[in-house]
Amino acid sequence: MRNLQSTEEFHALTKEPAIIFMFTADWCPDCRIIDPVLPKIQKKFANYTFVSVDRDQFIDLCIELDIYGIPSFLAYVNGQEAGRYVSKDRKTQTEIEEFISKLSQ
Template sequence: MAASEGAAAEGSVIAIHSLDEWSIQIDEANSTDPKKLVVIDFTATWCGPCHVMAPIFADLAKKFPNVVFLKVDVDEMKTIAEQFSVEAMPTFLFVKGGDVKDRVVGAVKEELVKKLELQMAQ
C-alpha cells in the first residue's frame, strides 16, 4: 500500500506510517462507535511469518468491512509497538474503545480468525 493512500476504503488494510495517521485512525474508530473493533497487525519487513499472514489479514479485511484493520511496521513505528508491549512478530491486537481485548502472537491463521469472530460477537 502506498504511503499516499491515507484513509483506505472499507474492507482494506490501512498501513500506518506516522503517529498522526495512527491517532486519526484510532480516534475515528472510537468516535464513530466506541465498540468498533480495530485489529492491528504488528509486522516487520524482515519477518517471514508476517509475509505469510499478510494476504490472510487482507482477506479478513474484505470479509469484515465493518472492522478497522491496521498494519504497523514495528521498525518504522517503534513507539506504537512499545506502547502495546509487542515483542514478537506478527502480533495481532484486538482493540475496542482504546482497550486491548485480546491478542494473537505468531502466524496462526485459525486462532486469528477464531478470536476475530469472537470479538465480533461481543
C-alpha cells in the first residue's frame, strides 16, 4: 500500500477509477491489528488502488473529510465518494471486505 504524500495528491487521486484511502496512525493499536490482512484484502480487490493516509500528518484533511476515528476507509469511484467505513471501532478482515464488496453493488 502506498502512502499519501500531499493533500494535493489526495484530491488528484479521488478522480481515479477506483481508489480506497485507509486512514491510520503509527500509534493506533487497532490499525496494527489489521496490518497483516491488508495485503490479502488488496489482492482480493485488485481493481482498487489502496492508499494509506497518516491521520497525524494529514489532520486538516481528516477534519475536512469528517474522519475522526481510525482505522477508517474512504472510497472514491470516478471522482465521486462511493462509500465510507468511518468509526473508532476495531475492524475485522470480514467487515472490511464486506464494506468493499458493497461499493460495487
